[in-house]
Amino acid sequence: MQQQYASTHTQVEQREVSRVLRNTYGLLALTLGFSALVAYMAMQADAAYPNIFVVLIGFYGLFFLTAKLRNSVWGLVSTFALTGFMGYTLGPILNMYLGLSSGGELIASALSMTALVFFGLSAFVLITRKDMSFLSGFITAGFFVLLGAMVASFFFQISGLQLAISAGFVLFSSVCILYQTSAIIHGGERNYIMATIGLYVSLYNLFISLLQLMGIMGGDD
Template sequence: MTDNVQTLDYGVATSVEQRNKVLRNTYWLLALSLLPTVLGAWLGVATGITRSLTGGLGLIVFLGGAFGFIFAIEKTKNSAAGVPVLLGFTFFMGLMLSRLIAMVLGFSNGSSLVMTAFAGTAGVMFVMASLATVIKRDLSGMSKWLFAGALVIMVAAIINVFVGSTMMMAVISTLAIAVFSAYLLYDLKQVIDGGETNYISATLAIYLDLFNIFQSLLALLGIFGGERD
């Protein structure tokens, strides 16, 4: 076996050069994907276009749009259409995030709360990326537990759309930060170890982790740190 090839415990053999290329392309595309997200969020806040998407209607639009885009991304990830479809998805997610951002900006300290959530998400990304590079053990066994945790959070969030409990939202957001931070570590480790070889799929997974962490942090900050004039 040559020096630049590593065989992983779960049976994947990829060159170091290939893994580094996937990781590099993933980080570049992840950075690029933030631009449509910010644009979508700004447009949503400025126009109030998502203000009417409350309750069941908002849930249908969000789930239908999100899963539709995710399906399209997986179908186009090996073609030239993959990146534009992914960027379209991140614009949609920014648009859907705008309702929460607009509510938080309604506080007198709203801008600082948004920046704090962004800084906190960046901090989680830095810590998990650092851990992913130093942890040597195979983390693939985490996947089923993380999926179960994410499924529980999604079901609870859907229920709370109709219940409207602030305390339940706080609990869900706290659990989401923990689960998706662990998911972020898992997804980054998959790329670093060669378990994920498509940079569009890798970007999608990491983007969803970061989106959920940011959204949950912002919700918690709004609940416990929001100040009225």
């Protein structure tokens, strides 16, 4: 009887994991497509990059709104609002790189590497089923280290600091993808809206950081 209960419980858990994964990747694909469309529209309109305070207020405001509404259909609306806003901020950045001599190649390379890293890390966790919860401490520490480095970059012109920040964000975003994917398959995340937002932000940061890294190393930034 106990074995039957354990077997039934495992099957229920597996179905729940499959549901969350399916919904997460489905919503992630839709939000990435929507974000790309908004970025394209911003590029065509030659929109200026918003003030940093507008970006911070817009991102964190929509993020916390999405977290609050995550269990209702309005959470989906807020998710698209957030990813659309982030797509809008991406448009001016892409236009800036397209103005460089090798800007198109930089964008294509950063996009290809982002896709490769995401699918590679996701496949690793999904195939091996490794529990990456031990990375939570690294993520917390990494967040504050990167935050401190960004604040320092505003006040001090330190040679190589921007390169270090971009490389740090590449590593940080990669670790977050491992952690977030593991959280889904091991029961740490059961809300597909929050799982989608987490992966989207990691992909956004990974792409921007790779773009900056390639631009700096290529001598065009």
